[in-house]
Amino acid sequence: MKLMDRLEAVASFVWEDGRIIDVGSNHGYLCIYFALNKRKNDIIATDCNPKSLWEAEKNFKRYQVEDQIQMLVADGLLEIEIKPDDQIILAGMGTKTMMGxxxxxxxxxxxxxxxQSNNHLYLLRTYMVKHGFKIAHEKVVYERQKYYVIIDFVRGMEDYSEIQLRYGPCLLKQNEMDYFTFLYEKKKAHMKQMTKSSLDLDSLIKEEVEQLKKIRENL
Ligand SMILES: C[S@@+](CC[C@H](N)C(=O)[O-])C[C@H]1O[C@@H](n2cnc3c(N)ncnc32)[C@H](O)[C@@H]1O
Incomplete structure (x- = not known):
């Protein structure tokens, strides 16, 4: 089975040991991919929506991997006793859902x-760093005319600048110019729209810095 590039990037950060817990598994393709690739990790697919898991179950049967994947209808990780070597995946959701x-x-x-959050990556990075995580790897994937950022958080302490938290310390090192150009164009269009005709960059930058400060203070 060929995974979408976005999910393949997620899978590339999974280690050999420890359970794989796919929270918000939906169609279950990520879990199928691990099962088909004969990973020795235990695999758990969870979703709060029973209908999603029924779909996943159908897919597990289609690929004959239903014996290798445990399914759980649950809100987030509430029903799971987390172990230190678990690898927990959340993909295709917004940052606020993830933080919940x-x-x-x-x-x-x-x-x-x-x-792999669909939005507010500054907030996500800041939140995880505040709770004792550092960023081991990041990948950006362009698929179906959208950019997706996948972040691999491991326990550890590291100081990051505001710029690193906003754009990704690894993405900056990797010089992901296409992605940064896209962000820049998006920001420019947004600013233009906000200011209609006159572009007061200074006050917009100040406003953005204030917004970032507020996000930080409220965490
Ligand atoms: C857009 S799908 C993403 C599916 C898959 N992870 C992917 O990346 O392709 C989001 C899934 O997250 C599930 N979800 C949302 N909030 C959740 C929560 N609190 N606990 C468990 N699952 C949740 C939804 O039911 C949905 O199936």
């Missing part, structure tokens, strides 16, 4: 989180 699932108590127990 990754409570400080959960983040105390887990040591490895692979997150």
């Amino acid at each position: 699932i990754l409570t400080p108590e959960i983040l105390k127990k887990g040591n490895h989180f692979i997150l």
Whole structure:
């Protein structure tokens, strides 16, 4: 089975040992991929929507991997006793949903989180760093005319600048110019729209810095 590039990038950050817990598994393709690739990790697919898991179950049967994947209808990780070597994946959700699932108590127990959020990456990075994680790897994938950023968080301490938290310390090192150009164009269009005709860059930058400060203070 060929995974979408986005999910393949998520899978590339999974280690050989420890359970794989796919939270918000939906169609279950990521779990199928691990099962078909004969990973020795235990695999758990969870979703809060039973209909999603029924779909996943159909897919597991189609690929004959239903014996290798445990399914659980659950809100986030509430029904799971997290172990230190678990690898917890959340993909295809927004940052605020992720933060609702990754409570400080959960983040105390887990040591490895692979997150692909659809928005607010500054907030996500800042939140995870505040709770004792550092960024081991990042990947950006362009698929179906969209950019997706996948972040591999492991337990550890590292100081990041505001710029690193905003754009990704690894993405900056990797010089992901196409992605940064896209962000820049998006920002420019947004600013133009906000200011209609006159572009007061200075006050917009100040406003953005204030917004970032507020996000930080409210975490
Ligand atoms: C857009 S799908 C993403 C599916 C897959 N992870 C992917 O990346 O392709 C989001 C899934 O997250 C599930 N979800 C949302 N909030 C959740 C929560 N609190 N606990 C468990 N699953 C949740 C939804 O039911 C949905 O199936």
